[in-house]
Amino acid sequence: MTNAAAAIVPDWRISGMCGRFTLTVSIEELIDLFGIEQLTFEYHPRYNAAPGQMIATVIGHQGNKRMGQLRWGLIPSWSKDEKIGYQLINAKAETLEEKPSFRESYLRRRCVIPADGFYEWKNTENGKQPMRIMMKHKGAFAMAGLYDAWMSPDGRKIHSCAIITTSANALVGEIHDRMPVILRAGDIELWLNREIREASRLNGLLQPYPENEMFAYPVSPAVGNVKNDSPECIMPFGT
Template sequence: MCGRFTLTVTEDQLKMRFGVEEIPFDYQPRYNIAPGQMLTAVIQHEGQKRLGQLKWGLVPFWAKDASIGYKTINAKSETVAEKPAFKNAFQRKRCLIPADGFYEWQKSASGKQPMRILLKDREIFTMAGLYDTWTSPEGEKLHTCTILTTKPNPLVSEIHDRMPVILRREDEGLWLDREHFDSDLLHSLLTPYSEDEMFSYPVAAMVGHVKNELPECIAEI
């Protein structure tokens, strides 16, 4: 599962990372992004990357109402091609979810310790995502997304039994390509990221409360 993450970089860092000249929304560094909130996403349109915002919790275009989004914050990579909520988006609506860390809770004798997991170089990485657009009975459009998960690498397995699919930078273009669909090739990308390039550290329990959106959330304790 992936239920909380961070994107604390500057607007200029985000633009440089994805080769875009502008961000069409009020970007702010985020220290505790939670399901149901708006997050930054990257899609590809006519061969160009575009940054925008999506609501976390995918609502398929065919859903009767938006409440399904509470159950679809994650999609298991092993079954994404078969599940009704995800199979259409897997074919045509793949996106990148930029992050610079994610949280998981490690069980211990004294309770659950929140851990922040990130790359050793502390750079932006991208999680594999899917998106869709749902239209309400009143005609309002809702743009939503989900984050794919996979089995954990040895580092994350000490903390949790799932981890987000983190794409290698050289594979991001393939994941975004809407014109060519090769299920087997795409599934080959949905593997645990190398533990050798990652590390983790404990953070304060305050990250357990979604209202806490402060730099202190990512401070090591």
């Protein structure tokens, strides 16, 4: 992220958004999980992905699955200013059909953001403790997302995305009141099918993921700095 961008990005730990995640599994695991037929960038593990950065994203394209990169922070096609993206890193599942920023993308431009963990900050007597939340199988999973394309006045085209959030399950609820929408493996095909444009067929997917299939552990405060993107970020902390 540029210094200029960093200056206008709020602190998502305080604002209560899902604002950091990890993707450290092998590219082979991602290809197998999502059935990816086309890869459009050089994949590297991410230990502290943050808003404003380019992140791996899977999109359905003419019946195939393509994994490329989109900028995290959705800029609606009709927006006059790309800075709105820093306010639209998440989209609430409960209001997707109401919000002009997300309504059209929900029906026509859905994507999946691969991850193998996400961070939330837990209030403790010693201050805010970052926690990494994962699946018990420790593998990759699919966060539901939306995307759009925006053309700047000077001709730049920016493809961007947002992560959909829902109410927290019991595990995440001890840390935070929101969590990403995590899709079951069997629902990924439906979510990415661009021929499906009826909210009635999609709304049922936007549920909290079962807490008995997840776990959380404390990590280093180093994840609070977006400049830190190394294995240190995911090491257990204070145990």
